Structure formats: C-alpha cells, structure tokens
Amino acid sequence: MARFKRILKELDDVKNDKEASITLDMADNELNHLTGTFIGPPDTPYEGGKFVVDIKIPNEYPFKPPIMKFDTKVYHPNISSVTGAICLDILKDAWTPILTLKSSLISLQSLFQSPEPNDPQDAEVAKHYLSDREGFNKTARYWTQIYASDNGERDVNDAELYGIDQETVTNFETMGFTREKIIEVLRRLGLKKVEAGEPRTENKVIEELLKED
Template sequence: MSTPARRRLIRDFKKLQQDPPAGISAAPSETDVLKWTGVIFGPEDTVFEGGVFKLTLTFTEEYPNKPPVVKFVTKVFHPNFYYGDGGVCLDLLQNSWSPIYDVAAVLTSIQSLLCDPNPNSPANSEAARLYMENRREYNKRVQQCVEESWEI
C-alpha cells in the first residue's frame, strides 16, 4: 500500500543512497518501510572516533509531518541520550520538527550532537555532570562505549 509517508520514505532512502552524508548509513527493513536501522560512525578527532553506533528509526503514517522515534541500540554515554532505553533528546525531534527534515537530516543532527552535546538539557544527568565537571572521566566512559560498540 502506497501512502504519502511511505512514498516520502522511499525518496529519503534513494537520496541517502545517491548522496550519503559522511559517517552515516540507514535503510528501511526489508518487510516494513516504516522501520529503519541506522548507523552513525563516531566522527574523527572526537572522543567518539572509531565508534559504530546503531540506531532504530520508527516512523508513522504521519511522517513527514511527525518526526520518527529514534533510539540507539548501541549504548552511548552522552548527556543527550537516555542510557537505559537509547532515546534521543534532540530539539529537532521534539519541538522544532518540520517536514523539510529527512532521514539524512535527522542522522546528521544526531552525529553533530555527539561532538557538541547540550549538557543544559540532559537526558543523562550523570553524563552531563561529568561532561561539565570531569571531562577526563566523561571521555573514559565514552571510550568504553566506543569499544563496546564494536562487539554488537
């Protein structure tokens, strides 16, 4: 069944294949175009470098008018990611969503957030505290997540 949401997701996928942003990959499941798997590679020259972070993106038939639900499958120690369920605290996905955003924009924004966290709006208060008060310990915890990301 072709719906506006499904047609848009197919367009998003074709765009990702033709012009993929650096360090990002995503594709719909073979059985449901509303369920995607994404991968964000830790950006070079950051504490996340070398990490391979897997995510799920779940869309509704209201896409692109409503944002997807994005969750990390890989554990990521970061002020703006919920450590328990992998949820992402990103203004673009909550308050600033617009139909002009596509899958590439969502993943690029999350990748950017890896390098430039917002500790003033934390999903993980411990990560936010360490990021602001003890960067060495924060980096150590992130590095553990990077190394564990290779095992999944």
Template sequence: MASSSRRLKKELTDIQSSDSRTFCCVEFDESNLLHWTGLLVPDKEPYNKGAFKVAIDFPVEYPFKPPKITFLTKIYHPNVDEKGQVCLPIISPDNWKPATKTEQVMNALLGLITEPEPDHPLRADLAEEFTKDRKKFNKTAEDYTKKYAMKRPDGY
C-alpha cells in the same frame, strides 16, 4: 500511508546515493518502510572508535509528524538515556517541520553526539561529569565505545 511511503522511498534513495559519512548501512523491511536501522559513524573522539546502530521509527503521519530515534547500541552520552532514547531538538514536536529530511535529522544527531548539550541532559550524572571532568568523561565514553559499539564499516 501512500504519501509517506513515496517520501520515505525517495529519502532512502537519497541517503543511499549520497556520499554522506554520517549514516550508513541502512536496513529496512520492504513491507514496512516506517522502520529503518542504520549505523551512525562519528568521526570525533571519544566516539570515533566504533559505529552505533540506531533505529528510526517513522509515524504513519510522516512527514507531518517527526520520526523517533533510538540507539540500539549502548552509548555513554548525557543526551541519550539508558534505553537509547535521545533528546534531539530537530525532532521535537515543537520544532518539527515537514520539509525536514531524514538525512538532516541524522546530521543533527551526529552533531549532538560529537558536541553534547549538558544543559539539556537525559542523564544528569553524565552531564555533570562532562562539565566538571571532561577527561574522565571522554575516557569512559571511549571505553564504552570500544566495548559496546560495532566495528566501523570499511572506508569510515
């Protein structure tokens, strides 16, 4: 745990001091650095009308095992299931590399949100709609964002 705590403290400092516009407002409990929450702030339609709260849970074996990401804000997206679980290749056990940093994971997550992968869905119905009727998908995703997403932080 000591090595994972050192690494997580460094990554947290790096994220907080970076000018990244991807992931902000990171919160954590000083007694448990293995659980973070923060806001993912997409800049492309249909998700750019709000911010999405996500939880990042790091295993005790981090960085040798990948973190788990869960959307706490509802999102209309083919690669995020109804429970907020996300299918993100960079954190799959087969693809995970200990050198991968949390900020890289969040950038990959933002990429997936703004460019869905309908060929690898967790919600087949949304993947089909995304592929066959993009206009309808975008309208529903934007409506969901307006209804469920959090207010974007000032300056975003």
C-alpha cells in the same frame, strides 16, 4: 500513502550519497520501521564507533518527527545510557517537514561533537561531563570501544564502564568488600571517585556497604 513515496526517496538519497558516513535501511521489510547508522565523528570520544539508531516512522510523517532511539549503548549527556532515548529538539517541537531522516542522523552525529549538558537526557552522564571532562571522555571512549566497535564486545571492565576510579575500587576491596558491591554502591551514590582525604564520603560509602545483606 504519500509518506511511503517520500520514505523510498529518502532511502534512495542516502544510498546514492557515497560521501556521507551514514546508512539507512528497512528494519523488517517495512517502510515504517528503519535502521540508521552513522560513524562517530573524528576528535571525539566516539571516533571509530558505528552507532545504530532504531527509527519508527509515525503515520503522520513527515508532519510529525520520526521516533528515534539508539540501539547501540552510548555514553552521552543527551542520550539515556539505559534506554537509548534521545533528547534533541528537532526530534520534538522543532521538527519541520522539510527535515529528513538523513538530516536527523547528521544532527545526531553533530550532537556527538557538541553535547548539550544543560538540557540533558541522562542526568548522571551530564553531571560527569560537567564536573570531570577528562573522566567523561575516558568513559565515553570505553563505551565506544565496547559497544560500538566491530571487534565486538570483549571482557567488560565494570569500573571503567561507569567511569569509576580504579584506585577507589581497589581501596575498598582491601577492606574486604566485593568488587561488584562496591561498584553498585558507588553508582547508587553517584560517586566516581573517593579521595583519601574525604573521610566523610568514605564513611558514607562504608556505611552503605555494610547496610547490605
């Protein structure tokens, strides 16, 4: 049971390091299921958030990488906004046994600082990141506030949650469609904003809206 000795040591290491903004604990009193957390790095949309990572340790650890996924919902090109799955090379092919759970969590933290949109996990989010950085930052910040902050989940604004332009939603609402439907259709079509000068896109959305029911 060599790996248990190593995991215990890793747990100790994280506990003794008061500097790092990282925690690592057993999830259900088992050494092969842990929970890690880290703080969103400053000057990023994730600042001020606390992110929880679910860690499963395979039997072959440390020769095979730990299986990590986010329990906290994160808006990030390399993290699935739905499942929390992570696309990071060191958790796959580039893993070596000298890497640790601590170093992996630190790598995740730095992934927050420098996303890799060209090798994405969440295509929608990556597209948002590449096409409209400001809008992306806004949405990511909003997700951090709602899902990763201590003051818990407050009233969720669904348009903001998916980075959809408020004005666009209001525009369609005046046509008599429900807010829910509008957001659903816009998400399905992969649209964040419909400009007034784009009648073709607008018609497409209206067509979809009418198709329902």
